[in-house]
Amino acid sequence: MDQGKNMRDTVELLEAIGRDAKLRHASPEELARALEAEKASAGLRELVASGDSAALTEELGLVQMHVEHQSQTGGHEGDGHDDHHHHHHDDDKDKDDKPKKQPDDRGKDTPST
Amino acid sequence: MNTPTPVPNEARQGSIACVGMGITLGSHLTPLARNHIETADVVFAALSDHVVQLWLERLNPDVRSLQSYYRPGKSRMKTYREWVDVMMSEVRAGKRVCSVFYGHPGIFAWSPHKVIEVARAEGYQAHMEPGVSAEDCLYADLGIDPGRVGCQHLEASQLLFFERNLDTTSHVILWQLGVVGDRSLGRFRTPDAYRELLVERLYQDYPADHEVTVYRAPTLPVEGPHIQRMALRDFPAAEFTGQETLVLPPAHALKPNAIMRARLDELDAVYGTGAEPAVPA
Numbered sequence: 001m002d003q004g005k006n007m008r009d010t011v012e013l014l015e016a017i018g019r020d021a022k023l024r025h026a027s028p029e030e031l032a033r034a035l036e037a038e039k040a041s042a043g044l045r046e047l048v049a050s051g052d053s054a055a056l057t058e059e060l061g062l063v064q065m066h067v068e069h070q071s072q073t074g075g076h077e078g079d080g081h082d083d084h085h086h087h088h089h090d091d092d093k094d095k096d097d098k099p100k101k102q103p104d105d106r107g108k109d110t111p112s113t
Numbered sequence: 114m115n116t117p118t119p120v121p122n123e124a125r126q127g128s129i130a131c132v133g134m135g136i137t138l139g140s141h142l143t144p145l146a147r148n149h150i151e152t153a154d155v156v157f158a159a160l161s162d163h164v165v166q167l168w169l170e171r172l173n174p175d176v177r178s179l180q181s182y183y184r185p186g187k188s189r190m191k192t193y194r195e196w197v198d199v200m201m202s203e204v205r206a207g208k209r210v211c212s213v214f215y216g217h218p219g220i221f222a223w224s225p226h227k228v229i230e231v232a233r234a235e236g237y238q239a240h241m242e243p244g245v246s247a248e249d250c251l252y253a254d255l256g257i258d259p260g261r262v263g264c265q266h267l268e269a270s271q272l273l274f275f276e277r278n279l280d281t282t283s284h285v286i287l288w289q290l291g292v293v294g295d296r297s298l299g300r301f302r303t304p305d306a307y308r309e310l311l312v313e314r315l316y317q318d319y320p321a322d323h324e325v326t327v328y329r330a331p332t333l334p335v336e337g338p339h340i341q342r343m344a345l346r347d348f349p350a351a352e353f354t355g356q357e358t359l360v361l362p363p364a365h366a367l368k369p370n371a372i373m374r375a376r377l378d379e380l381d382a383v384y385g386t387g388a389e390p391a392v393p394a
Contacts, residue, residue, distance in 0.1 A: 011167045011168050011171075014139065014164060014168070014333060014335065015138050015139040015168050015334075016139065017139060017335060018137055018333075019140060020139075023334075024139075024140060024334050031335060044335070047333075047335060047336075048335050051336075060163070060167065062163040063163055064163075065160060065161055065163055065166070065180060066180060066183045066301060067215070067291075067356055068189055068289065068291075068292055069193070069214060069221055069222035069223065069224065070193075070221045070222055070268070070289075
């Protein structure tokens with residue numbers, strides 16, 4: 001499929017740029033010329049030209065990733081590492097036998113993701 | 114020379130290596146981390162950029178994203194424990210497991226440390242390889258040497274949950290701004306009012322016009338670092354995606370420690386100052 005071929009090329013091209021000392025810090029003009037020479041996808045060229053990632057997102061079917069990998073220590077969750085262990089009713093596997101404490105702020109906002 | 118007896122696959126013991134992808138695609142993956150990924154039986158991934166994940170999926174035929182375990186309203190602590198469980202299931206099945214996290218696997222990441230602890234307790238080989246973290250990128254992009262006057266790193270929420278003391282003679286760097294103040298662990302983003310509260314707390318240590326930097330490292334190599342400089346009072350109005358870091362430079366000069374310096378004088382009197390003797394004319 002043509003889209004699949006573009007997708008492979010775009011991802012591989014980005015990785016190649018990342019390990020190329022010249023291209024990684026190239027000026028926008030130099031980068032644009034390099035992308036032209038590599039026949040980069042329209043989405044990638046648009047990202048470089050304007051900073052707009054919409055076309056690239058559509059091209060590759062990108063989704064937003066969650067980046068939180070740790071519990072905020074001191075919150076109403078026991079993470080097994082700090083001295084402030086709290087049991088959350090959602091965490092049945094918590095092995096700490098410290099007093100139960102329910103979060104008092106369930107948060108009503110819908111995540112932006 | 115004795116030829117070692119081949120160990121049947123069924124008897125092969127499982128193992129896990131936690132590695133970092135680094136921050137920027139193509140730029141930060143170490144050779145060792147790449148080899149862990151390529152030689153693993155199964156790879157688990159918790160990355161920050163979908164493009165990076167698409168590339169990772171080409172390094173190994175069995176790459177499993179951990180993203181699907183997140184749910185709005187679901188405690189992330191539960192998610193992190195599920196990650197440990199799913200990784201350990203493969204280790205116990207005798208697989209050579211590699212888990213890949215963005216940046217450094219051991220910085221602001223609970224599951225890698227925990228799975229290594231659990232795996233070792235059960236007798237499996239488990240270790241962590243360092244990766245290039247957002248902190249490393251920050252030093253390079255902002256020209257900060259943490260060794261000059263020191264650098265205090267905190268999760269932003271800790272400043273609200275606990276009575277933390279800030280050393281304003283050093284750099285102070287606050288992380289995880291997107292979820293600052295959230296105690297439910299079920300939100301992926303807290304409203305701007307929570308960052309306003311953070312600024313209010315910072316006013317205890319810094320003047321409102323203290324110049325700060327809002328920083329975000331690029332995940333794609335066609336982008337540069339995102340750097341916004343502003344007065345502390347203007348931080349709530351900064352452009353914000355949720356992946357930014359707040360950098361507060363020193364607000365005060367280092368204060369000499371007269372007592373310790375006098376004690377050092379006493380030691381120098383005994384052991385010498387270490388200065389080269391003057392060359393006689």
